[in-house]
Amino acid sequence: MASHSHQPHDNAHDEPFVAELLDLEAEVLHAHLTELTGWLAELTADRPVRRVLDLGSGTGTGTFALLRRFEDAEAIAVDASPRLLHHLQGRARELGVADRVRTVEADLDAAWPDFGGVDLVWASGALHHMSDPDRALREAHAALAPGGLLAAIEMADVPYFLPDDLGIGRPGLEARCRAALADRHAEALPHRGADWGPLLSRAGFAIEAERPFTIELPRPLPEATGRYARAMLGRMRTALDGRLSAEDMSVLDALLDGDGPHSVLHRDDLVVRTERTVWAARSQA
Ligand SMILES: C[S@@+](CC[C@H](N)C(=O)[O-])C[C@H]1O[C@@H](n2cnc3c(N)ncnc32)[C@H](O)[C@@H]1O
Numbered sequence: 001m002a003s004h005s006h007q008p009h010d011n012a013h014d015e016p017f018v019a020e021l022l023d024l025e026a027e028v029l030h031a032h033l034t035e036l037t038g039w040l041a042e043l044t045a046d047r048p049v050r051r052v053l054d055l056g057s058g059t060g061t062g063t064f065a066l067l068r069r070f071e072d073a074e075a076i077a078v079d080a081s082p083r084l085l086h087h088l089q090g091r092a093r094e095l096g097v098a099d100r101v102r103t104v105e106a107d108l109d110a111a112w113p114d115f116g117g118v119d120l121v122w123a124s125g126a127l128h129h130m131s132d133p134d135r136a137l138r139e140a141h142a143a144l145a146p147g148g149l150l151a152a153i154e155m156a157d158v159p160y161f162l163p164d165d166l167g168i169g170r171p172g173l174e175a176r177c178r179a180a181l182a183d184r185h186a187e188a189l190p191h192r193g194a195d196w197g198p199l200l201s202r203a204g205f206a207i208e209a210e211r212p213f214t215i216e217l218p219r220p221l222p223e224a225t226g227r228y229a230r231a232m233l234g235r236m237r238t239a240l241d242g243r244l245s246a247e248d249m250s251v252l253d254a255l256l257d258g259d260g261p262h263s264v265l266h267r268d269d270l271v272v273r274t275e276r277t278v279w280a281a282r283s284q285a
Contacts, residue, residue, distance in 0.1 A: 015083040019059050021235070024228040026061035028272060032215050033061070036278060037069035043208060043280050044120060044149055049073050053118040053143060055108060056126025060088035066122060067097050076115055078104045108136055117145040124153040128191035137203035146285035150205060151278055152196045159274035161229040161264065168262055169251035177236055177252070180243040196279050205281035217272040225272060226265040230256060233264065
Protein backbone atom coordinates (compact mmCIF):
# COMPACT_ATOMS: atom_id res chain seq x y z
CA MET A 1 0.00 0.00 0.00
CA ALA A 2 0.95 3.41 -0.67
CA SER A 3 2.07 5.88 1.93
CA HIS A 4 -0.60 8.14 3.28
CA SER A 5 0.42 10.28 6.18
CA HIS A 6 -2.42 9.65 8.53
CA GLN A 7 -1.77 9.19 12.17
CA PRO A 8 -5.06 7.86 13.47
CA HIS A 9 -4.76 9.82 16.66
CA ASP A 10 -5.02 13.31 15.26
CA ASN A 11 -6.70 12.78 11.89
CA ALA A 12 -9.84 10.91 12.81
CA HIS A 13 -11.95 13.10 10.51
CA ASP A 14 -9.87 11.87 7.60
CA GLU A 15 -10.52 8.18 8.15
CA PRO A 16 -13.56 7.59 5.90
CA PHE A 17 -11.46 9.00 3.09
CA VAL A 18 -8.44 6.89 4.03
CA ALA A 19 -10.63 3.78 4.15
CA GLU A 20 -11.85 4.45 0.62
CA LEU A 21 -8.32 5.07 -0.59
CA LEU A 22 -6.92 1.86 0.92
CA ASP A 23 -9.77 -0.22 -0.51
CA LEU A 24 -9.37 1.31 -3.98
CA GLU A 25 -5.64 0.65 -3.82
CA ALA A 26 -6.24 -3.02 -2.99
CA GLU A 27 -8.66 -3.29 -5.90
CA VAL A 28 -6.28 -1.70 -8.40
CA LEU A 29 -3.22 -3.60 -7.12
CA HIS A 30 -5.07 -6.89 -6.74
CA ALA A 31 -2.76 -8.79 -9.10
CA HIS A 32 0.31 -7.59 -7.22
CA LEU A 33 -1.16 -8.65 -3.86
CA THR A 34 -1.92 -12.06 -5.32
CA GLU A 35 1.63 -12.41 -6.60
CA LEU A 36 3.02 -11.32 -3.26
CA THR A 37 0.98 -13.73 -1.14
CA GLY A 38 1.85 -16.51 -3.62
CA TRP A 39 5.51 -15.84 -2.99
CA LEU A 40 4.93 -15.94 0.79
CA ALA A 41 3.16 -19.27 0.38
CA GLU A 42 6.31 -20.62 -1.31
CA LEU A 43 8.48 -19.29 1.51
CA THR A 44 6.26 -20.90 4.14
CA ALA A 45 5.72 -24.18 2.28
CA ASP A 46 7.63 -26.13 4.94
CA ARG A 47 5.34 -25.16 7.82
CA PRO A 48 1.58 -24.55 7.90
CA VAL A 49 0.36 -20.98 8.23
CA ARG A 50 -2.53 -21.03 10.69
CA ARG A 51 -2.28 -17.66 12.39
CA VAL A 52 -1.40 -14.42 10.66
CA LEU A 53 -0.92 -11.00 12.20
CA ASP A 54 -1.52 -7.88 10.10
CA LEU A 55 0.22 -4.89 11.69
CA GLY A 56 -1.34 -1.50 10.94
CA SER A 57 -4.00 -3.38 9.01
CA GLY A 58 -6.05 -0.34 8.00
CA THR A 59 -9.12 -1.67 6.21
CA GLY A 60 -7.60 -5.16 5.96
CA THR A 61 -6.31 -5.23 2.42
CA GLY A 62 -3.46 -7.48 3.57
CA THR A 63 -5.65 -9.45 5.97
CA PHE A 64 -8.06 -10.45 3.20
CA ALA A 65 -5.34 -11.20 0.66
CA LEU A 66 -3.71 -13.51 3.23
CA LEU A 67 -6.97 -15.23 4.13
CA ARG A 68 -7.59 -15.87 0.43
CA ARG A 69 -4.13 -17.38 0.05
CA PHE A 70 -3.93 -19.36 3.32
CA GLU A 71 -7.31 -21.03 3.42
CA ASP A 72 -6.79 -22.67 6.82
CA ALA A 73 -5.54 -19.52 8.51
CA GLU A 74 -7.10 -17.09 10.93
CA ALA A 75 -6.00 -13.49 11.06
CA ILE A 76 -5.49 -10.90 13.75
CA ALA A 77 -5.77 -7.39 12.33
CA VAL A 78 -4.21 -4.71 14.54
CA ASP A 79 -4.62 -1.01 14.09
CA ALA A 80 -4.79 2.09 16.26
CA SER A 81 -7.87 3.30 14.42
CA PRO A 82 -11.20 1.90 15.65
CA ARG A 83 -12.95 3.30 12.59
CA LEU A 84 -10.69 1.51 10.14
CA LEU A 85 -11.10 -1.69 12.14
CA HIS A 86 -14.87 -1.26 12.10
CA HIS A 87 -14.71 -0.88 8.33
CA LEU A 88 -12.55 -4.03 8.19
CA GLN A 89 -15.14 -6.01 10.18
CA GLY A 90 -17.90 -4.96 7.76
CA ARG A 91 -15.78 -6.03 4.83
CA ALA A 92 -15.02 -9.36 6.54
CA ARG A 93 -18.77 -10.02 6.82
CA GLU A 94 -19.29 -9.12 3.15
CA LEU A 95 -16.53 -11.52 2.16
CA GLY A 96 -17.87 -14.28 4.40
CA VAL A 97 -14.69 -14.52 6.51
CA ALA A 98 -15.82 -12.76 9.70
CA ASP A 99 -15.28 -15.94 11.72
CA ARG A 100 -11.64 -16.03 10.63
CA VAL A 101 -10.72 -12.46 11.60
CA ARG A 102 -10.16 -10.90 14.98
CA THR A 103 -9.54 -7.17 15.19
CA VAL A 104 -7.42 -5.66 17.93
CA GLU A 105 -7.31 -1.94 18.56
CA ALA A 106 -3.82 -1.15 19.78
CA ASP A 107 -1.18 1.51 19.48
CA LEU A 108 1.85 -0.38 18.25
CA ASP A 109 4.07 2.39 19.59
CA ALA A 110 3.02 1.36 23.11
CA ALA A 111 3.35 -2.03 24.82
CA TRP A 112 1.94 -4.76 22.54
CA PRO A 113 -0.84 -7.15 23.54
CA ASP A 114 0.17 -10.81 23.68
CA PHE A 115 -0.64 -12.22 20.24
CA GLY A 116 0.56 -15.67 21.24
CA GLY A 117 2.77 -17.29 18.64
CA VAL A 118 1.76 -16.39 15.09
CA ASP A 119 3.11 -18.02 11.91
CA LEU A 120 3.18 -14.99 9.64
CA VAL A 121 3.42 -11.27 10.35
CA TRP A 122 2.48 -8.85 7.58
CA ALA A 123 3.39 -5.17 7.82
CA SER A 124 2.47 -3.21 4.73
CA GLY A 125 3.10 0.52 4.73
CA ALA A 126 2.93 0.33 8.51
CA LEU A 127 6.45 0.25 9.93
CA HIS A 128 7.23 3.78 8.79
CA HIS A 129 4.37 5.01 10.96
CA MET A 130 6.06 3.73 14.11
CA SER A 131 7.94 6.27 16.17
CA ASP A 132 10.41 3.57 17.25
CA PRO A 133 10.52 0.94 14.48
CA ASP A 134 13.38 -0.97 16.20
CA ARG A 135 11.14 -1.59 19.15
CA ALA A 136 8.18 -2.55 16.96
CA LEU A 137 10.32 -5.09 15.11
CA ARG A 138 11.52 -6.63 18.37
CA GLU A 139 7.88 -6.97 19.41
CA ALA A 140 7.04 -8.51 16.02
CA HIS A 141 9.87 -11.00 16.50
CA ALA A 142 8.50 -11.90 19.93
CA ALA A 143 5.00 -12.36 18.48
CA LEU A 144 6.19 -14.95 15.96
CA ALA A 145 6.49 -18.63 16.71
CA PRO A 146 10.09 -19.83 16.16
CA GLY A 147 10.69 -20.18 12.43
CA GLY A 148 7.75 -17.91 11.58
CA LEU A 149 8.01 -15.36 8.79
CA LEU A 150 7.62 -11.60 8.69
CA ALA A 151 6.85 -9.75 5.46
CA ALA A 152 7.65 -6.04 5.54
CA ILE A 153 6.31 -4.14 2.56
CA GLU A 154 7.59 -0.66 1.92
CA MET A 155 6.79 1.64 -0.95
CA ALA A 156 8.98 4.40 -2.29
CA ASP A 157 6.04 6.65 -3.04
CA VAL A 158 2.41 6.69 -4.09
CA PRO A 159 1.89 5.41 -7.65
CA TYR A 160 2.30 7.57 -10.73
CA PHE A 161 -0.94 7.99 -12.63
CA LEU A 162 -0.42 10.69 -15.23
CA PRO A 163 1.36 10.72 -18.59
CA ASP A 164 3.96 13.44 -18.89
CA ASP A 165 1.96 15.29 -21.52
CA LEU A 166 -1.67 15.67 -20.50
CA GLY A 167 -2.72 17.74 -23.47
CA ILE A 168 -3.37 20.69 -21.13
CA GLY A 169 -0.90 22.80 -19.23
CA ARG A 170 2.86 22.31 -19.17
CA PRO A 171 4.17 18.72 -19.35
CA GLY A 172 5.50 17.18 -16.13
CA LEU A 173 2.71 18.19 -13.73
CA GLU A 174 2.86 15.06 -11.58
CA ALA A 175 6.64 15.30 -11.15
CA ARG A 176 6.28 18.94 -10.06
CA CYS A 177 3.54 17.98 -7.58
CA ARG A 178 5.77 15.33 -6.04
CA ALA A 179 8.77 17.62 -5.86
CA ALA A 180 6.65 20.24 -4.11
CA LEU A 181 5.59 17.69 -1.51
CA ALA A 182 8.92 15.97 -0.96
CA ASP A 183 10.04 18.04 2.05
CA ARG A 184 6.69 17.80 3.69
CA HIS A 185 6.64 14.02 3.37
CA ALA A 186 10.19 13.66 4.62
CA GLU A 187 9.26 15.62 7.71
CA ALA A 188 5.94 13.86 8.41
CA LEU A 189 7.21 10.30 7.90
CA PRO A 190 11.00 10.19 8.14
CA HIS A 191 11.12 6.36 7.91
CA ARG A 192 9.10 6.17 4.73
CA GLY A 193 11.02 4.30 2.04
CA ALA A 194 13.50 3.06 4.68
CA ASP A 195 15.84 0.13 4.18
CA TRP A 196 14.36 -2.25 6.75
CA GLY A 197 17.11 -4.87 6.34
CA PRO A 198 19.49 -3.62 9.05
CA LEU A 199 16.63 -3.02 11.48
CA LEU A 200 15.27 -6.53 10.90
CA SER A 201 18.70 -8.03 11.60
CA ARG A 202 19.07 -5.92 14.74
CA ALA A 203 15.69 -7.19 15.97
CA GLY A 204 16.92 -10.80 15.68
CA PHE A 205 15.48 -11.78 12.28
CA ALA A 206 17.32 -13.77 9.63
CA ILE A 207 16.61 -12.09 6.30
CA GLU A 208 15.61 -14.61 3.64
CA ALA A 209 14.97 -12.23 0.81
CA GLU A 210 14.74 -8.60 -0.13
CA ARG A 211 12.68 -8.38 -3.26
CA PRO A 212 11.95 -5.25 -5.26
CA PHE A 213 8.68 -5.16 -7.19
CA THR A 214 8.26 -2.83 -10.12
CA ILE A 215 4.57 -2.51 -10.78
CA GLU A 216 3.43 -1.18 -14.14
CA LEU A 217 -0.09 -2.31 -14.77
CA PRO A 218 -0.90 -3.52 -18.28
CA ARG A 219 -3.95 -2.27 -20.18
CA PRO A 220 -6.82 -2.50 -19.80
CA LEU A 221 -6.34 -0.96 -16.37
CA PRO A 222 -8.62 -2.12 -13.54
CA GLU A 223 -12.03 -0.46 -13.51
CA ALA A 224 -11.30 1.34 -10.22
CA THR A 225 -8.15 3.07 -11.53
CA GLY A 226 -9.78 6.45 -12.28
CA ARG A 227 -11.38 6.60 -8.82
CA TYR A 228 -8.13 5.58 -7.17
CA ALA A 229 -6.18 8.21 -9.11
CA ARG A 230 -8.77 10.84 -8.24
CA ALA A 231 -8.66 9.97 -4.53
CA MET A 232 -4.88 10.00 -4.44
CA LEU A 233 -4.40 13.16 -6.52
CA GLY A 234 -7.16 14.87 -4.55
CA ARG A 235 -5.27 14.15 -1.37
CA MET A 236 -2.14 15.53 -2.97
CA ARG A 237 -3.99 18.64 -4.05
CA THR A 238 -5.03 19.42 -0.48
CA ALA A 239 -1.43 19.18 0.67
CA LEU A 240 -0.24 21.28 -2.29
CA ASP A 241 -2.25 24.40 -1.52
CA GLY A 242 0.11 27.34 -1.92
CA ARG A 243 3.00 25.18 -3.18
CA LEU A 244 2.15 25.01 -6.88
CA SER A 245 1.82 27.63 -9.61
CA ALA A 246 -1.70 28.89 -10.36
CA GLU A 247 -1.52 27.26 -13.79
CA ASP A 248 -0.56 23.86 -12.41
CA MET A 249 -3.24 24.13 -9.75
CA SER A 250 -5.92 24.81 -12.34
CA VAL A 251 -4.80 21.82 -14.41
CA LEU A 252 -4.91 19.65 -11.31
CA ASP A 253 -8.42 20.92 -10.60
CA ALA A 254 -9.46 20.07 -14.16
CA LEU A 255 -8.14 16.53 -13.67
CA LEU A 256 -10.08 16.19 -10.43
CA ASP A 257 -13.32 17.61 -11.80
CA GLY A 258 -15.48 14.49 -11.98
CA ASP A 259 -17.63 15.71 -14.89
CA GLY A 260 -15.06 17.75 -16.76
CA PRO A 261 -13.51 16.84 -20.12
CA HIS A 262 -10.06 16.28 -18.55
CA SER A 263 -11.23 14.31 -15.52
CA VAL A 264 -9.10 11.34 -14.46
CA LEU A 265 -12.37 9.44 -14.14
CA HIS A 266 -12.73 9.41 -17.93
CA ARG A 267 -9.21 9.64 -19.34
CA ASP A 268 -7.82 6.74 -21.33
CA ASP A 269 -4.17 7.71 -20.87
CA LEU A 270 -3.71 6.97 -17.16
CA VAL A 271 -0.93 4.73 -15.96
CA VAL A 272 -0.36 2.92 -12.67
CA ARG A 273 3.35 2.74 -12.00
CA THR A 274 4.99 2.22 -8.65
CA GLU A 275 7.79 0.44 -6.87
CA ARG A 276 7.93 -1.35 -3.59
CA THR A 277 10.32 -3.57 -1.72
CA VAL A 278 9.39 -6.59 0.33
CA TRP A 279 11.63 -8.10 3.00
CA ALA A 280 10.93 -11.67 4.04
CA ALA A 281 12.56 -12.33 7.38
CA ARG A 282 12.53 -15.44 9.54
CA SER A 283 12.23 -15.38 13.31
CA GLN A 284 14.96 -17.28 15.09
CA ALA A 285 14.32 -19.15 18.28
C1 LIG B 1 -0.54 3.36 5.09
S1 LIG B 1 -1.75 2.58 6.12
C2 LIG B 1 -1.53 0.89 5.61
C3 LIG B 1 -2.76 0.07 5.80
C4 LIG B 1 -2.66 -1.37 5.31
N1 LIG B 1 -1.56 -2.08 5.92
C5 LIG B 1 -2.55 -1.44 3.81
O1 LIG B 1 -1.48 -1.78 3.30
O2 LIG B 1 -3.56 -1.17 3.12
C6 LIG B 1 -0.99 2.59 7.74
C7 LIG B 1 -1.86 2.05 8.84
O3 LIG B 1 -1.12 2.03 10.06
C8 LIG B 1 -1.96 2.43 11.12
N2 LIG B 1 -1.12 2.96 12.20
C9 LIG B 1 -0.35 4.07 12.16
N3 LIG B 1 0.28 4.23 13.33
C10 LIG B 1 -0.09 3.19 14.12
C11 LIG B 1 0.24 2.80 15.45
N4 LIG B 1 1.06 3.51 16.19
N5 LIG B 1 -0.33 1.67 15.95
C12 LIG B 1 -1.17 0.93 15.18
N6 LIG B 1 -1.51 1.25 13.92
C13 LIG B 1 -0.99 2.37 13.39
C14 LIG B 1 -2.87 3.47 10.51
O4 LIG B 1 -4.06 3.65 11.26
C15 LIG B 1 -3.12 2.88 9.12
O5 LIG B 1 -4.23 2.06 9.12
